[in-house]
Amino acid sequence: MDRKEKDVPVTPAGRLFLRQEMNTIIHCAIAGKHPLNIPAITSAVETSIIMHHPRFTSLLVTDRHGHEHWRKTHLNLDSHIIIKHDVIQVNDHEKAVNDYIADLSVSSPLDTAKPLWEMHLLMAHNCVVFRIHHALGDGVSLMSMLLSCCRKSNDPEMLPEIKNAAAVRRDSNLLRLVVKLMKVMFFTVVYVMELMMRSLWVKDKRTAVTGGAGVELWPRCLVTAKFRLDDMKIVKNVVANATINDVLFGVISSGLSKYLGIQSPEAPKEGTRLTGLAMINMRSEKGLQDVSDFKMNNKGTQWGNKFGTLLLPVYYHRNDSDPLQYVKRAKVMIDRKKLSLEGYFSYKVGYFVMSYLGSKLAGWLNYRICSNTTFTISNVIGPGEEVTIAGNPVEYIRVNTSSLPHAITIHMVSYAGRADLQILVAKDIIPDPQFLAKCFEDALLEMKEAALATIQPDKVS
Template sequence: MAEDTAERDHPLTPAGRLFLQKQMEQIINAAIAVEHPIDVAAIKSEIENSIMLKHPRFCSLMVSDSCGREHWRKTQVDLNRHVIVRHQPLSDDPSISDEDAVNDFLADLSVSSPLPTDKPLWEIHLLMAHKTMVFRVHHALGDGISLMSMLLSCCRRADDPAQRPTIGGVAAASAPRRRWSHVWTLLKVVWFTLVYVLEFGLRVMCLRDKTTAVSGGSGVELWPRRLATARFRLEDMKAVKRAVTGATINDVLFGIISCGLSRYLDIKSPKALPEGLRITGVAMVNLRTQTGLQDLSKLMNGNSGTRWGNKFGMLLLPVYYHSDGSDPIPFLKRSKSMIDKKKLSLEGPFSYNIGYLVMSLFGAKFASILNYRIVCNTTFTISNVIGPQEKITAACNPVKYLRVTSSSLPHAITMHMVSYAGMADLQILVAKEIISDPKILAKCFEDALQEMKEAAKTTTTS
């Protein structure tokens, strides 16, 4: 009997084991707001008939063997334990909007709110009063690309209910095709890789960002959180992108972050910081061959380059403080130059493979300590996942927005952007004792995009 049980068990991936460690445990919280009241029976029916309950990770318990090593063990899913219905409003204050109430709920979930381990590590909260579904899933089950692909497999296109949402690619931070025959290009690849690998080592040991009004540190992951949303029109981002030759949406995003953080720091500590001060972010980069969302059948079949799970590397992405924000376009140019060098290097694949090696040789606990130190020595976390290009429905109910955040980290700022039907929502999770007014920070980001757009018009006209 014990042998039969062992045969049914499947070991966790190294990345999955990392996300179960106390210091780095991560739960992804996705908010899906719909236009009409939620039909609980329809939601349950959609889940029962979806590919989700056929996926082994979504119908397996996380168990530990006698040596303390974690495994997945197949179990029967009781849908009533996973779908949690809440009829009462999240707040008694009628002046608080649905969006703010849901953001407050997500902020509370981000701190010390683990998923029960006596059932598969996911659940869906139906906030009936706010017409919002909150999909909670442990990061050990998969990364943002895998989980977004899974989530959208349960949805349909609003303009054609017979079709699944379009899962197009995106110009992401993954490595571009390289012309290895060019000796100069090869030399730059080697040089940038060596420089960035050395920085990784220094970040683990001693190198730390200068303390500012947005800095976190060890223990900050346990502090209470607040959550605000910055909204961007993708057309505005594309208009800015066209102002700089070869720029991408990710370049624009980091230009916005650099400019917005500079504006916010000017508000909180005017003239207190040196020009060009480096503020370092930690970003996750998709290492699959195909960028963007994935064909779920390929993910589940484990095809080379598109397998299910956590297939991402880590990048250290610096932005720089500048007090003179009269022309925001230089923020974009600096961001593009930095990201071009990062894409040319092998930093992402190196971080993934060295992490795998450390996990294999020294175990998950040691690997989590190294990752924790990197986070403590930087300033913010950011991710960017492409969502559906068109309007979608969930159980025949039109979706208003998709937003994602995660468990808190030692950073005082954690940002996750998801695009959906022409909009991009940036969820800004902050430690409220450090950043008490995240809506001001969100406004700084939104204003930065608008100022870049106006400057781009002027550049094009001239």
Template sequence: MDKEEDEPLTPAGRLFLNPQMNQIISCAIGVKNPINIDSVKSELTNSIMLHHPRFTSLLVNDSKGKEHWRKTKVKVDQHVIIRHQPFTSDQDSDEDVVNDYLADLAVSCPLPTDKPLWDLHLLMAHNCFVFRVHHALGDGISLMSMFLTLCRRVDDPGQRPTILGVGSSATGQRSRWGLGRVVKVLWYSVVFLLEFVLRTLWWRDKKTAVSGGAGVELWPRKLVTAKFKIDDMKTVKKAVANATINDILFGVLSSGLSKYLEIRSTKGLREGLQITGVAMVNLRKQPGLQDFSKMMESKSSGISWGNKFGMILIPVCYNKGCADPLQFVKRAKAILDKKKLSLEAICSYKIGDFVMSWFGPKFASLLNYRILSNTTFTISNVIGPQEEITIIGNPVDYIRANNTSLPHALMINMLSYAGKADMQILVAKDIIPDPKVLAKCFEDSLLEMKEAAEADIETNK
């Protein structure tokens, strides 16, 4: 491609390349059989991915310093990094070793700009692929949809995994408009957007045992995995009217953080203390995973490629020794129902796009950094394939995702696959030295909710 044909970066892409917000997504795919290196390289060479402009372009700067994409010839060997030797760890399991590897990448290994901004690490001794992609290339939905083009179903090797538009978008269901509903939408939108403004100025969470702050993105990290069963979440869902999986997830967060703070806090915490999270919300018209070929072809359908998400602020409250675990879910649902009714996610996306376009990435990055520094944790939730799959003919055991560090001491990424949901918990280990205890608090919270839900369902029969 000639210089005249260079494609400018989107505002979101420029934001994610700014040093304060530089973000790389890492996806770990554990497989059941040894990895065949030649097959991996051959599959990549012939994949749809290498026809996508983002995966076949260099990042370049023009004479004014603005970033552009420039088409280049991809050399697969430069992107495949082979690690033959087993890695050492304080722990014995492959899971702990891979998580330690990912935690190191989260703070110490940027992607080189002399090639397209992605690479694939093959951890041969641990039967694991680690696919790293710069966030400027796309968001979690885009990248998961692309990843699935390399996969096939275990029960039908000729078919790609099922791609379903499941979940609920940030806009919610806005049918039955009336005056009361319009007033609520406007009121909640103004209130929630005002909080964004205050977070960029001075309002910050009270300091707790999980608080981070400016500069914490550079601190050493530890990564652990909390494991959940989707069926357990569905059981809880039945006991709380009109609840969603996201309601369950945030209920688990509230309960788990309350348990952990009770363990770690030497001073008594005030009941109802607010701990604020920054959640990423998919804004596509068709939520869930998408057909990768359609994402490449169409921008008008609402399912186009790229970074198409907004941010919302989620308040989680500390509650000591709640007698009914389902109350955490009910509180989470009440909050999320208001968030869905508001225009918070859409407005945060539009305002961010406006600030990037008119004031540049440095100012936009500063605003985002201030919001992150004044809140406590980050969370994202991506829905993966529902059935078991293979990648390059190798059955997949797990799929997990995380991204590079932010000024939060606690970053949470949930990804579901084949009836399981794995929560990657990335912590600043000097602030949260015992992340496995935190992971167990989350796991125990869901199990307690499941038991309470089963008892509630049995009582109401």
């Protein structure tokens, strides 16, 4: 067979992430509770589907027309496992790992002479850092792949399980269906028009956390805000029909308001909008899949980058006597976004532009959207129970991406009753990211206290 016949064209979304202005690498830190065992980790990878997956065993090549393809190659595992024995801030392992990833976020592209992924073993800090180019897949695909290297703590032979999102309840009442259809049409038109304007000229007002074109090249700092899922559920349960995502956006809105109100030289006007850029899963099965069944050609669970883009605004409020109002406002906004076809439109239009108008235009439009908004945010569901990697119990799973024009990128992953928020900032714009993380943590605690007061007013002082 001719060699060219083996080459597989890179998908339109994959080509977007390969553009110089959007070159994106996903970093996933998996920390063990015990020292890393290099032979055991190597064996775990060798027996995982990584060794057989087409994207993880292919080189990125470019033909004479400038079109990118995947070319099957022999995978030399030794070139992908990078062992780091040096000690960085050994008295604070979490800070050491965050600092290491922050440096990678702006200074270390992946080597195109081999498949676009690596595993860095930080021996002094018991942590494995996966580096995977976004062209290989999105968060749902890659989390499923990473968990194929893990096992349940209480059953070492079983792969981790991820619960899918609950099924959407369908309404059979004709009048309500008509009203819902009208809302879908209205919100779709409004949000699609806004998305188009954001890609051209409309931008957030400048604040102390605003980034912009070129900021992706600035030095970064990475910090972690830690939440208990039970605390988020307490807040969720007192706001009618709320979700964890509603609570998360309430926390982001409250936390940014706290930070700007205290740290900003000139506080924004009340109600100032700060727009988040979020990616939503466009697969028919919304949750992560059973990793053993996650194949490239499964209908509805296809491998790759299958996401749409949403603009999710939060608003600055100087003093809000009821912390739960942040969640209630977030819920109204997110419910409207769910009704619209904004995500579907952005997915289809992005595919069309990449396929027929070229990656240069698509890259420019996406870069403009990032430059005209304030932050990136994502939320990925992780295992609900403890897992092991190469027999080592996992302490935490955390994810972030390499730098974007935003001064703040926020990624949350839940794991075993916890939710860790990775906050990557341009440190010349936000020199005190630890305080920003504390603002987010304090925001949830205030919401929890308000929620408990609502449930048990006589037991809360």
